[in-house]
Amino acid sequence: MAGKVALRQSMIVVDHPLLRVHLTRLRDRNTPADQFRLHLTAIARLMAYPVLEFLETVPVSVVTPMAPAVGAELAQVPILVPVLRAGLGLVEGFRDVIPGAIVSHLGLYRDHHTLKPVRYYTNFPSAYRDHPFLLLDPMLATGGSAVDALDYLKDEGARHIRLISVIAAPEGVDRVGASHPDVPIFTAAVDERLNESGYILPGLGDAGDRQFGTL
Ligand SMILES: O=P(O)(O)OC[C@H]1O[C@H](OP(=O)(O)OP(=O)(O)O)[C@H](O)[C@@H]1O
Ligand SMILES: O=c1cc[nH]c(=O)[nH]1
Numbered sequence: 001m002a003g004k005v006a007l008r009q010s011m012i013v014v015d016h017p018l019l020r021v022h023l024t025r026l027r028d029r030n031t032p033a034d035q036f037r038l039h040l041t042a043i044a045r046l047m048a049y050p051v052l053e054f055l056e057t058v059p060v061s062v063v064t065p066m067a068p069a070v071g072a073e074l075a076q077v078p079i080l081v082p083v084l085r086a087g088l089g090l091v092e093g094f095r096d097v098i099p100g101a102i103v104s105h106l107g108l109y110r111d112h113h114t115l116k117p118v119r120y121y122t123n124f125p126s127a128y129r130d131h132p133f134l135l136l137d138p139m140l141a142t143g144g145s146a147v148d149a150l151d152y153l154k155d156e157g158a159r160h161i162r163l164i165s166v167i168a169a170p171e172g173v174d175r176v177g178a179s180h181p182d183v184p185i186f187t188a189a190v191d192e193r194l195n196e197s198g199y200i201l202p203g204l205g206d207a208g209d210r211q212f213g214t215l
């Protein structure tokens, strides 16, 4: 289980030696798409434990081969919201840890010229709006996509949301913090800054392209 280092009230940098090793492989431009996917899944699995620590349980009775026992089951199953495309790479690792999680896809891309998010697919699970939501997107750059995704989830009625990124830029952290101060941000790294095209430095390049081989 990965440890946590709280930097600011709303941001938690998850730290673990294995996380650092997998992240290095993600950053390496020589890592091919198939390996990139495996390392991203490993990172998601490691981050899932601290991210899910807040989940509430209710008591449940079972009978062991020896005697009755009281255990626990989740009070509410969480909803994973991967932001297409790059967020898809975090789904498998989270579902390894919590197989019952519901997945609600959200299609967003960042316009290359304006850097503004464009929403192209939504699928909100209205029956679960009071459940905990985990917004999954490995890259938090300008923060425009995350803010739009959080606006959308809240407009639909979601109230308990955590944002899970892998690499965050300070600019994105500040923007999300300003617009959605109630949403904790979990990340594996906070990088230096954005370049003039809105890419994270040193970052890892375009997470969607690296994952799906569309470079
Ligand atoms: O913080 P921002 O400046 O909004 O940038 C971050 C967004 O950019 C990437 O998506 P992209 O637009 O590349 O779409 P893709 O995942 O389909 O490649 C990334 O996965 C985030 O969604
Ligand atoms: O560095 C970045 C910035 C936005 N989106 C990415 O995939 N990478």
Ligand SMILES: [Mg+2]
Residues within 6 Å of the ligand: 086, 206, 207, 208, 209
């Ligand atoms: Mg992309």
